Amino acid sequence: MASKLFAVIAGAGxxxxxxxxxxxxxxxPVVLMARRPESYxxxxxxxxxxxxxxxGVSADVTDTKSMESAFHTIKTELPDFKLAAAVYNVSSGYMxxxxxxxxxxxxxxxxxxxxxxxxxxxxxxxxLLLDAVPQSDYSxxxxxxxxxxxxxxxxxxxxxxAGMFARRALAQSLAREFHPQGVxxxxxxxxxxxxxxxxxxYTGKGDVEDWKLKPEAIAESYWHLHTQPxxxxxxxxxxxxxxxKF
Amino acid sequence: MASKLFAVIAGAGxxxxxxxxxxxxxxxPVVLMARRPESYxxxxxxxxxxxxxxxGVSADVTDTKSMESAFHTIKTELPDFKLAAAVYNVSSGYMxxxxxxxxxxxxxxxxxxxxxxxxxxxxxxxxLLLDAVPQSDYSxxxxxxxxxxxxxxxxxxxxxxAGMFARRALAQSLAREFHPQGVxxxxxxxxxxxxxxxxxxYTGKGDVEDWKLKPEAIAESYWHLHTQPxxxxxxxxxxxxxxxKF
Amino acid sequence: MASKLFAVIAGAGxxxxxxxxxxxxxxxPVVLMARRPESYxxxxxxxxxxxxxxxGVSADVTDTKSMESAFHTIKTELPDFKLAAAVYNVSSGYMxxxxxxxxxxxxxxxxxxxxxxxxxxxxxxxxLLLDAVPQSDYSxxxxxxxxxxxxxxxxxxxxxxAGMFARRALAQSLAREFHPQGVxxxxxxxxxxxxxxxxxxYTGKGDVEDWKLKPEAIAESYWHLHTQPxxxxxxxxxxxxxxxKF
Amino acid sequence: MASKLFAVIAGAGxxxxxxxxxxxxxxxPVVLMARRPESYxxxxxxxxxxxxxxxGVSADVTDTKSMESAFHTIKTELPDFKLAAAVYNVSSGYMxxxxxxxxxxxxxxxxxxxxxxxxxxxxxxxxLLLDAVPQSDYSxxxxxxxxxxxxxxxxxxxxxxAGMFARRALAQSLAREFHPQGVxxxxxxxxxxxxxxxxxxYTGKGDVEDWKLKPEAIAESYWHLHTQPxxxxxxxxxxxxxxxKF
Numbered sequence: 001m002a003s004k005l006f007a008v009i010a011g012a013g014x015x016x017x018x019x020x021x022x023x024x025x026x027x028x029p030v031v032l033m034a035r036r037p038e039s040y041x042x043x044x045x046x047x048x049x050x051x052x053x054x055x056g057v058s059a060d061v062t063d064t065k066s067m068e069s070a071f072h073t074i075k076t077e078l079p080d081f082k083l084a085a086a087v088y089n090v091s092s093g094y095m096x097x098x099x100x101x102x103x104x105x106x107x108x109x110x111x112x113x114x115x116x117x118x119x120x121x122x123x124x125x126x127x128l129l130l131d132a133v134p135q136s137d138y139s140x141x142x143x144x145x146x147x148x149x150x151x152x153x154x155x156x157x158x159x160x161x162a163g164m165f166a167r168r169a170l171a172q173s174l175a176r177e178f179h180p181q182g183v184x185x186x187x188x189x190x191x192x193x194x195x196x197x198x199x200x201x202y203t204g205k206g207d208v209e210d211w212k213l214k215p216e217a218i219a220e221s222y223w224h225l226h227t228q229p230x231x232x233x234x235x236x237x238x239x240x241x242x243x244x245k246f
Numbered sequence: 247m248a249s250k251l252f253a254v255i256a257g258a259g260x261x262x263x264x265x266x267x268x269x270x271x272x273x274x275p276v277v278l279m280a281r282r283p284e285s286y287x288x289x290x291x292x293x294x295x296x297x298x299x300x301x302g303v304s305a306d307v308t309d310t311k312s313m314e315s316a317f318h319t320i321k322t323e324l325p326d327f328k329l330a331a332a333v334y335n336v337s338s339g340y341m342x343x344x345x346x347x348x349x350x351x352x353x354x355x356x357x358x359x360x361x362x363x364x365x366x367x368x369x370x371x372x373x374l375l376l377d378a379v380p381q382s383d384y385s386x387x388x389x390x391x392x393x394x395x396x397x398x399x400x401x402x403x404x405x406x407x408a409g410m411f412a413r414r415a416l417a418q419s420l421a422r423e424f425h426p427q428g429v430x431x432x433x434x435x436x437x438x439x440x441x442x443x444x445x446x447x448y449t450g451k452g453d454v455e456d457w458k459l460k461p462e463a464i465a466e467s468y469w470h471l472h473t474q475p476x477x478x479x480x481x482x483x484x485x486x487x488x489x490x491k492f
Numbered sequence: 493m494a495s496k497l498f499a500v501i502a503g504a505g506x507x508x509x510x511x512x513x514x515x516x517x518x519x520x521p522v523v524l525m526a527r528r529p530e531s532y533x534x535x536x537x538x539x540x541x542x543x544x545x546x547x548g549v550s551a552d553v554t555d556t557k558s559m560e561s562a563f564h565t566i567k568t569e570l571p572d573f574k575l576a577a578a579v580y581n582v583s584s585g586y587m588x589x590x591x592x593x594x595x596x597x598x599x600x601x602x603x604x605x606x607x608x609x610x611x612x613x614x615x616x617x618x619x620l621l622l623d624a625v626p627q628s629d630y631s632x633x634x635x636x637x638x639x640x641x642x643x644x645x646x647x648x649x650x651x652x653x654a655g656m657f658a659r660r661a662l663a664q665s666l667a668r669e670f671h672p673q674g675v676x677x678x679x680x681x682x683x684x685x686x687x688x689x690x691x692x693x694y695t696g697k698g699d700v701e702d703w704k705l706k707p708e709a710i711a712e713s714y715w716h717l718h719t720q721p722x723x724x725x726x727x728x729x730x731x732x733x734x735x736x737k738f
Numbered sequence: 739m740a741s742k743l744f745a746v747i748a749g750a751g752x753x754x755x756x757x758x759x760x761x762x763x764x765x766x767p768v769v770l771m772a773r774r775p776e777s778y779x780x781x782x783x784x785x786x787x788x789x790x791x792x793x794g795v796s797a798d799v800t801d802t803k804s805m806e807s808a809f810h811t812i813k814t815e816l817p818d819f820k821l822a823a824a825v826y827n828v829s830s831g832y833m834x835x836x837x838x839x840x841x842x843x844x845x846x847x848x849x850x851x852x853x854x855x856x857x858x859x860x861x862x863x864x865x866l867l868l869d870a871v872p873q874s875d876y877s878x879x880x881x882x883x884x885x886x887x888x889x890x891x892x893x894x895x896x897x898x899x900a901g902m903f904a905r906r907a908l909a910q911s912l913a914r915e916f917h918p919q920g921v922x923x924x925x926x927x928x929x930x931x932x933x934x935x936x937x938x939x940y941t942g943k944g945d946v947e948d949w950k951l952k953p954e955a956i957a958e959s960y961w962h963l964h965t966q967p968x969x970x971x972x973x974x975x976x977x978x979x980x981x982x983k984f
Contacts, residue, residue: 099368099420154422169411173400173401176399218970242917479734489672490671592865611842645906664890
């Protein structure tokens with residue numbers, strides 16, 4: 001592996017973000033990006049204790065100035081490093097409500113976190129990924145986390161779906177523009193409940209084992225996507241627990 | 247046909263909006279909504295001269311206050327009328343540019359016109375459509391105009407696709423919530439160039455006749471969608487010229 | 493309407509086939525095709541009594557010789573008539589069974605009725621439809637009936653889905669080849685239970701009214717598809733009852 | 739890794755089949771299945787020389803008797819082995835022709851190789867895969883090779899699409915039935931030209947490097963799919979060269 005490569009994960013809190021950070025930190029220094037340091041502090045310690053290198057950056061992906069500043073910090077912290085992988089794993093806020101009880105702000109929150117944030121993140125990372133194309137063993141990669149709502153609009157989930165459809169549209173458009181330039185863009189449709197502390201009380205499937213997605217399993221597939229050679233890029237895949245109805 | 251029903255078309259300028267207004271005005275008084283009166287003035291005259299009834303309302307669908315005021319005006323102009331059909335035909339602004347030349351405002355423009363506008367329009371029209379369910383011969387209908395970019399993200403069309411994917415997500419979510427309550431929501435994927443004054447100089451297909459979508463043909467299918475009984479609602483259909491590659 | 497045009501409906505028994513035959517017989521003489529005369533005899537009488545013209549032809553769409561003979565009969569019965577519309581509405585046999593209880597014959601039955609039958613029917617009708625292009629007010633049309641299983645493979649419905657996916661593939665391929673030559677090919681995804689004598693005892697939705705698709709509503713949309721001008725062909729649409737989950 | 743596990747690859751000739759066999763032979767004895775021994779003989783030698791174990795079985799997947807006999811041979815050759823992975827990589831015969839020049843046999847060839855073959859292969863392998871669920875470190879897996887034509891019907895490729903759509907329908911239906919029982923079924927949409935001797939003269943993209951799919955890259959992703967834990971099964975993914983338009 002060429003030296004001097006790093007990865008950045010936006011939405012590097014618990015769950016998928018944390019697991020992806022840990023997985024990628026086996027090979028690269030990783031930048032953990034989240035709005036508040038509390039979100040990434042534990043993961044940062046875990047990586048450091050495991051002998052990896054991690055840098056925490058507090059930033060709001062929906063705010064271009066915050067992103068400007070964040071990538072300035074990254075450049076200072078990791079001078080001469082090229083960007084091997086960027087992961088967009090930000091959860092948008094959203095409301096599960098009958099449509100007529102929603103406020104315009106509910107839609108805006110979803111569009112901001114799901115689409116505007118990815119837009120800003122891609123604008124900052126794409127030049128760095130392009131710059132890394134000649135140096136990387138693996139094609140520089142932008143990985144985007146999607147969900148069931150990325151391909152299915154549901155009653156009461158309309159604003160979530162609006163944001164996630166838009167996120168998928170951006171990922172697909174970026175793939176069509178940048179694949180030929182050697183940057184790999186993949187979108188993962190995560191279909192099911194993720195096994196994180198927040199969902200520990202969920203009882204969806206009774207006594208069935210393993211009915212929730214393990215973040216480590218998702219992270220392993222993200223790593224695989226990153227290592228795909230340019231002759232066989234995956235642009236989209238789904239992932240769901242074996243017992244999940246679909 | 248029950249008396250005292252009306253239709254409202256947002257984006258009632260030239261092209262599809264004008265043709266839909268003319269078609270629906272054969273049966274209902276129609277409200278023509280556009281940001282500027284110049285956009286709907288000619289269509290209004292056409293309808294009036296043909297013996298129909300039309301009301302012009304200047305409003306910005308992306309602005310909730312403007313929509314509040316617009317629907318207040320409509321109530322004043324058409325007291326005691328129920329809403330039979332609402333058509334969302336607003337074009338979002340968008341830029342055809344390499345991703346790295348885009349500005350965050352380009353994304354916002356697309357999301358605003360495509361998704362936020364529909365959200366606001368649906369919040370104002372859905373209560374009226376629900377209220378009309380018992381009175382209408384045809385199921386009250388919300389028709390939403392989509393495009394190729396509603397289902398396909400393309401290089402340089404990423405912001406357009408983001409908005410149109412989001413619009414489709416909202417339309418689909420609304421259908422899943424309100425179909426069981428008797429309001430019909432349909433999304434039309436218009437795949438091709440529309441034959442309007444603005445596209446008169448396009449020379450895409452050489453001497454081939456009829457290679458552009460006629461707005462009147464689209465309008466006729468919109469009318470058909472409106473008249474579908476509730477035992478057989480179409481939620482989505484495509485329309486394209488016979489020579490259009492797809 | 494130009495004189496000397498006719499329509500042919502394969503699978504013209506009860507339900508959609510019968511309703512489409514009745515609807516199209518308002519404008520054209522219709523050929524009712526089914527394996528056994530019992531299937532179309534009542535519809536034939538209905539059309540005749542309503543002042544329309546109908547011809548019954550017993551044929552097996554999965555058998556090329558039978559089709560050869562059927563179209564020879566049609567030519568004899570309706571000399572000098574051009575083909576305005578062909579409707580493929582044949583139900584394939586299929587088994588709802590766990591996969592490991594299925595026999596290869598179950599798959600063959602589904603592929604035969606769903607794909608091979610459409611193939612044979614299209615091979616006989618397409619030359620006639622092409623021949624009618626210059627004479628028709630409406631673009632000559634091939635309408636193909638699909639189902640939920642056309643776009644979704646389900647546990648225990650695998651063989652049904654195999655056939656219906658294949659049918660959709662053929663319809664889509666035919667559209668891409670023959671649209672530019674002026675023949676319109678549309679595929680309708682009928683998503684729900686159809687209200688026919690055979691389903692009269694179904695109790696899926698309790699006391700809810702209109703929870704099944706009315707064949708007459710489907711037929712009306714088929715007629716609309718037939719009348720779409722070539723500037724705005726619909727290639728695919730769905731239809732489902734307002735209370736159907738999707 | 740538990741001992742006594744094997745893999746079987748149908749369509750184990752050159753290209754994807756050969757590469758998948760080589761990849762899986764690093765972990766499992768592999769059964770190479772093809773109609774003629776010439777197809778798998780070289781791959782068998784390669785595996786043996788690399789220190790792996792391979793068994794060649796001549797069989798026609800479209801013929802149930804041949805499959806019966808093939809799996810009897812496998813049982814004899816590998817007594818006490820459980821089936822860890824089955825790969826269906828059979829190419830159907832197909833014609834690229836205008837629809838009206840096709841023969842019914844052309845459709846049958848495509849349906850046979852694409853759908854009937856998978857049906858027969860799954861009927862023989864699924865009981866073995868189910869039987870291996872408790873013993874395997876990785877979930878027993880059925881991998882199915884698809885193509886662009888699995889999701890897109892094209893002019894002149896109608897019969898190919900009919901078969902490949904049907905194949906995808908079967909794979910999806912099997913996933914919905916057997917995922918909850920612990921067998922993983924994944925369908926790969928291979929979108930592009932594969933770099934095999936047969937395509938060495940193709941000049942699609944001029945001097946562009948790596949414009950064809952490398953079979954080894956596909957095989958690596960197949961192996962990854964096989965290793966996904968049951969909390970995060972991928973049911974479908976695409977793979978295409980970075981310069982492939984899509």
